[in-house]
Amino acid sequence: MDGEKNVRYLEKALSGVPEDFSGKLLEVPVGTGVLTMPVYRDLPDADITCLDYSEDMMRKAKERAGRMGIRNVSFLQGDVGALPFADESFDVVLSLNGFHAFPDKEAAYQETWRVLKKGGTFCGCFYIRGQCARTDWIIRNMYQKLGYFTPPYETAGSLKKRLGELYAEAEVTAVEGIGCFRCRKAG
Numbered sequence: 289m290d291g292e293k294n295v296r297y298l299e300k301a302l303s304g305v306p307e308d309f310s311g312k313l314l315e316v317p318v319g320t321g322v323l324t325m326p327v328y329r330d331l332p333d334a335d336i337t338c339l340d341y342s343e344d345m346m347r348k349a350k351e352r353a354g355r356m357g358i359r360n361v362s363f364l365q366g367d368v369g370a371l372p373f374a375d376e377s378f379d380v381v382l383s384l385n386g387f388h389a390f391p392d393k394e395a396a397y398q399e400t401w402r403v404l405k406k407g408g409t410f411c412g413c414f415y416i417r418g419q420c421a422r423t424d425w426i427i428r429n430m431y432q433k434l435g436y437f438t439p440p441y442e443t444a445g446s447l448k449k450r451l452g453e454l455y456a457e458a459e460v461t462a463v464e465g466i467g468c469f470r471c472r473k474a475g
């Protein structure tokens with residue numbers, strides 16, 4: 289994917305996070321934080337929680353946050369399929385490049401919905417199949433074998449349907465093989 293498309297998919301995926309956001313945000317999975325710490329640096333009044341299964345990835349995210357002087361982000365090791373938060377805890381749940389990797393996708397959809405407040409926003413992006421034959425081939429024959437991706441994968445249509453059933457509003461935009469979404473929970 290070229291630079292322009294990278295910018296476009298990230299802009300879409302992050303479009304559910306207001307520029308002056310000051311509420312509670314959960315990011316899962318944060319990975320190394322390479323995509324989001326630059327965003328959080330500009331949200332000093334937000335209360336941000338980042339979760340990932342891998343302690344190793346999160347250590348890198350924590351170090352990155354430290355280097356950037358970010359103070360309002362807490363980090364927690366955990367499983368997206370069993371989130372350690374009460375129902376309706378967050379105003380925004382953000383998930384970048386995670387659902388194609390999560391082993392139990394049904395639990396991940398349920399849990400991200402459960403911890404979101406009524407009227408809150410679920411947004412992000414992940415790989416969807418059927419948009420780019422070359423990407424599909426690489427994922428099936430390389431990344432899946434390495435364990436970075438776990439089927440089954442959504443298509444643009446199946447993702448729109450699934451999110452439309454869970455949320456009051458759901459917008460899905462495909463940027464090559466990446467499905468970007470922004471949803472609002474009824475309430």
Ligand SMILES: C[S@@+](CC[C@H](N)C(=O)[O-])C[C@H]1O[C@@H](n2cnc3c(N)ncnc32)[C@H](O)[C@@H]1O
Nearest residue numbers: 317318319340341342345366367368384385390
């Ligand atoms: C491709 S990385 C994406 C990280 C980051 N959001 C980004 O876009 O750079 C996928 C991440 O999902 C995490 N992950 C996989 N299964 C998980 C689970 N069940 N619960 C939480 N995180 C998980 C991995 O540890 C990894 O950091």
